[in-house]
Amino acid sequence: MSFINYANREINCKIVYCGPGLSGKTTNITQIYRSANPNLRGKLLTLNTEMDRTLFFDFLPLELGKVAGFNMRFHLYTVPGQVFYEASRRLILKGADGVVFVADSRQDRMDANYEAIRDLKETLKEYGFSFPDLPYALQLNKRDLEEVHTTDHLARELKIGDERVFEAVATENKGVRETLTEVAREVLRKLREEMR
Numbered sequence: 001m002s003f004i005n006y007a008n009r010e011i012n013c014k015i016v017y018c019g020p021g022l023s024g025k026t027t028n029i030t031q032i033y034r035s036a037n038p039n040l041r042g043k044l045l046t047l048n049t050e051m052d053r054t055l056f057f058d059f060l061p062l063e064l065g066k067v068a069g070f071n072m073r074f075h076l077y078t079v080p081g082q083v084f085y086e087a088s089r090r091l092i093l094k095g096a097d098g099v100v101f102v103a104d105s106r107q108d109r110m111d112a113n114y115e116a117i118r119d120l121k122e123t124l125k126e127y128g129f130s131f132p133d134l135p136y137a138l139q140l141n142k143r144d145l146e147e148v149h150t151t152d153h154l155a156r157e158l159k160i161g162d163e164r165v166f167e168a169v170a171t172e173n174k175g176v177r178e179t180l181t182e183v184a185r186e187v188l189r190k191l192r193e194e195m196r
């Protein structure tokens with residue numbers, strides 16, 4: 001699970017943002033980056049592929065508290081949503097401590113949502129993750145747009161288990177922090193149990 005650095009007394013946790021292409025994963029990460037304390041965050045890095053990019057950075061959200069005297073350092077990753085990046089998506093999901101699924105609320109993106117969820121489930125299963133053990137949250141993004149499905153419908157269609165569901169408008173930084181905080185808290189809760 002999480003990588004413990006005894007030298008600087010930090011526990012490193014990896015949280016991966018999944019979802020279909022253009023659902024708002026990069027926007028989520030960029031918003032978190034902007035609002036993180038510049039002294040407690042690393043650089044925002046990108047791994048460019050031909051058409052999409054993986055984005056990542058790490059930070060220490062002090063408000064989340066410590067676990068057994070260790071500070072928590074979160075490493076946030078987005079994965080490419082497009083089908084043809086399946087290999088890199090799988091690689092990034094490996095070793096995840098928590099996952100956020102960013103769904104696109106628009107009606108005409110439903111097929112893309114279904115496909116991304118199906119792919120996520122498959123990958124997680126392959127890696128031996130199981131629900132409800134994996135810290136996970138479902139974010140319904142783009143709530144500001146017209147022609148979106150109701151949140152009830154989206155939750156019914158896209159929920160994997162009993163995960164928390166968050167409405168978001170990532171471009172306005174709404175629901176972004178809430179989603180991450182929930183997954184981070186679950187990661188912490190799980191760690192505390194494991195370290196007891």
Ligand SMILES: Nc1nc2c(ncn2[C@@H]2O[C@H](COP(=O)(O)OP(=O)(O)O)[C@@H](O)[C@H]2O)c(=O)[nH]1
Pocket residue numbers: 019020021022023024025026027028078081141142143144145168169170171172
């Ligand atoms: N209207 C609206 N646009 C959004 C929202 N979130 C992201 N976008 C836009 O959707 C596009 C794709 O977002 P991006 O974060 O790059 O998606 P990614 O492919 O999942 O990383 C960009 O033009 C964003 O500005 C939102 O909540 N509302």
Ligand SMILES: [Mg+2]
Pocket residue numbers: 025026027052053078
């Ligand atoms: Mg992106």
